[in-house]
Amino acid sequence: MCTTESIFYSNMTTEKDSNPLSLDNQVCFSLYSAANAMVRAYRPLLNKLDLTYPQYLAMLVLWQHEGISVKTLGDKLHLDSGTLTPLLKRLEGKGLISRGRSEKDERVRVLHITPEGKSLRESAMEVPELMRCKVGTPTQSLVQLKTLCDEVYHELAVEKS
Amino acid sequence: MCTTESIFYSNMTTEKDSNPLSLDNQVCFSLYSAANAMVRAYRPLLNKLDLTYPQYLAMLVLWQHEGISVKTLGDKLHLDSGTLTPLLKRLEGKGLISRGRSEKDERVRVLHITPEGKSLRESAMEVPELMRCKVGTPTQSLVQLKTLCDEVYHELAVEKS
DNA sequence: ATTGATTCAGTTGTGCACAATATACTTCTA
DNA sequence: TAGAAGTATATTGTGCACAACTGAATCAAT
Numbered sequence: 001m002c003t004t005e006s007i008f009y010s011n012m013t014t015e016k017d018s019n020p021l022s023l024d025n026q027v028c029f030s031l032y033s034a035a036n037a038m039v040r041a042y043r044p045l046l047n048k049l050d051l052t053y054p055q056y057l058a059m060l061v062l063w064q065h066e067g068i069s070v071k072t073l074g075d076k077l078h079l080d081s082g083t084l085t086p087l088l089k090r091l092e093g094k095g096l097i098s099r100g101r102s103e104k105d106e107r108v109r110v111l112h113i114t115p116e117g118k119s120l121r122e123s124a125m126e127v128p129e130l131m132r133c134k135v136g137t138p139t140q141s142l143v144q145l146k147t148l149c150d151e152v153y154h155e156l157a158v159e160k161s
Numbered sequence: 162m163c164t165t166e167s168i169f170y171s172n173m174t175t176e177k178d179s180n181p182l183s184l185d186n187q188v189c190f191s192l193y194s195a196a197n198a199m200v201r202a203y204r205p206l207l208n209k210l211d212l213t214y215p216q217y218l219a220m221l222v223l224w225q226h227e228g229i230s231v232k233t234l235g236d237k238l239h240l241d242s243g244t245l246t247p248l249l250k251r252l253e254g255k256g257l258i259s260r261g262r263s264e265k266d267e268r269v270r271v272l273h274i275t276p277e278g279k280s281l282r283e284s285a286m287e288v289p290e291l292m293r294c295k296v297g298t299p300t301q302s303l304v305q306l307k308t309l310c311d312e313v314y315h316e317l318a319v320e321k322s
Numbered sequence: 323a324t325t326g327a328t329t330c331a332g333t334t335g336t337g338c339a340c341a342a343t344a345t346a347c348t349t350c351t352a
Numbered sequence: 353t354a355g356a357a358g359t360a361t362a363t364t365g366t367g368c369a370c371a372a373c374t375g376a377a378t379c380a381a382t
Contacts (some may be wrong), residue, residue, distance in 0.1 A: 008178040010269070017181050019225075020286070020290070021221055021224060021225075021282070021285060021286065021289065022221070023218070023221050023222060023225075023237060023238075024223060026221075026289070026307075027303045027304075027306055027307040027310075028199050028203070028292070029218060030307045030310035030311050030314065031192070031195060031196050031199055031306070031307075031310050032196050032199070032200070032214070032218075032305075033310070033314050033358080034192060034196075034310035034311070034313045034314045034317075035192050035193050035195075035196035035197075036196075036239065036369075036370095037311070037313070037314050037317040037318055038189050038192055038193070038317060039193070039369085039370095040317070040369090040370080041317045042189070043370085045373090052336095052337065052338075053193070053338095054337080054338060054339090055337090055338095057184070057190060057193075058184055060183070060184050060187075061184060063182060064180075064182075064183060064184075069360075069361090070360075070361065070362095071359085071360060071361085076184060077184075078194050078197065078198070079338095079339075079340090080329080080339080080340065080341095080363080081360075081361050081362065081363095082339075082340055082341080082361095082363080082364090083338065083339050083340070083344090084361090085198070085361070085362055085363085086338085086362095086363095087337080087338075090337080105347075105348070105357070105359090105360080105361040106346080106347055106348085106360095107346070107347050107348070107358095108347095108360060108361080109361065119180070124182060125181075125182065128181040128182065128187070129181070131189070134316070134317060135307075135313060135316045136316050137188065137312055137316055138311055139308055141312065142188045142313075143188075143303070143381065144309060145188055145191075145192070145309040145310070145313065146187075146188040146191045146192075146311055148302055148305060148306040148309065149188075149191035149194070149195035149299075149306070150191050150195070150196045151194050151298055151302065152198070152199070152296060152303075152306065153191065153194050153195045153198050155295070155296045155297050155298055156195075156198040156199060156201070156202045156295060156296065157198055187335065197339075197340095200339085200340095201339090201340080204340090204341090213366095213367065214368095215366075215367080215368060215369090216367090216368095230330080230331095231330075231331060231332095232329085232331085240368095240369075240370090241369080241371090242330075242331050242332065242333095243331095243332080243333080243334090243369075243370060243371075243372090244368065244370070245331090245333065245371050246332055246333085247332095247333095247367080247368085248367080248368075251367080265379090266329095266330085266377075266378070267330095267376080268329070268330040268331065268376070268377050268378075269329095269330060269331080269378060270330085270331065270375095288364070
């Protein structure tokens with residue numbers, strides 16, 4: 001149940017249009033636009049690695065956790081097999097990973113980094129720094145943004161159970 | 162040029178892994194996950210209106226601005242014609258909008274709301290409130306989140322020119 | 323008026339994101 | 353241990369998001 005004490009919008013000035021169906025008042029639209037712009041900004045950097053942003057995210061996890069399953073990867077990235085299976089096939093096609101089978105459980109795919117995948121990590125190391133240069137926003141604000149995004153994510157994700 | 166004084170990550174604790182290629186340290190991943198979760202949370206609400214989230218956004222603009230062009234709509238939604246043309250055809254297919262031509266300039270499409278589109282606004286009015294109920298996050302935090310998202314968006318969007 | 327650049331919308335192709343479903347394998351339980 | 357229930361991955365279909373490109377209309381500036 002909800003107290004319905006307030007509507008789902010947020011604008012800074014009280015003078016502005018207070019219509020809840022106005023785009024300017026919607027947090028979600030700002031979130032959506034910022035996320036799109038962010039992926040767009042990554043593109044030229046990741047093109048040099050021949051990776052998309054979701055592929056880059058998958059590689060980040062696999063560089064840290066060798067031999068995990070599709071399920072575990074999906075839990076970490078908050079993505080399902082419908083998204084990951086074709087993405088992982090593309091990474092396999094580029095020779096960056098291998099998609100083996102677990103010996104203990106024939107259902108699970110075990111994901112391994114190839115030597116080429118490993119060596120790509122060197123080029124990827126500079127990406128966070130280059131990306132940081134694109135955003136003039138102070139670091140403290142970015143920390144705050146991350147905290148708020150994580151908060152909203154958990155509010156929306158926990159509710160599923 | 163960039164001062165490269167800091168890398169593009171942000172974690173709260175100093176004890177944690179400070180690897181810039183760690184998922185836990187990336188603002189962008191939090192932003193990306195929160196945006197995905199948000200669209201997912203809208204889905205059951207918008208299913209009742211037979212709209213997707215981007216379609217809902219387009220309708221929000223068209224309810225407020227009758228007779229605008231695809232270009233103007235794209236400027237407001239930060240989307241291009243490659244995304245909007247098929248989306249608008251789907252809205253037209255549902256009978257919610259009409260896609261006319263400008264008399265002054267034969268290149269531009271003029272978008273109008275149909276009576277059915279207009280009447281859908283009534284049902285849409287409750288969506289922001291229902292959505293607000295899904296997020297326990299205090300309003301003040303959401304205002305802050307919106308401000309930060311808008312800031313990041315402009316940092317990334319202005320750079321294009 | 324002619325041409326050269328610009329603008330608007332549309333098309334094509336790729337790659338997510340996800341719902342719904344399928345299939346194969348595993349585990350639980352009677 | 354046979355069948356039921358559960359789990360892991362894969363498949364199919366829809367709808368974005370965007371890059372790259374096309375074609376038509378308009379504008380600029382002679």
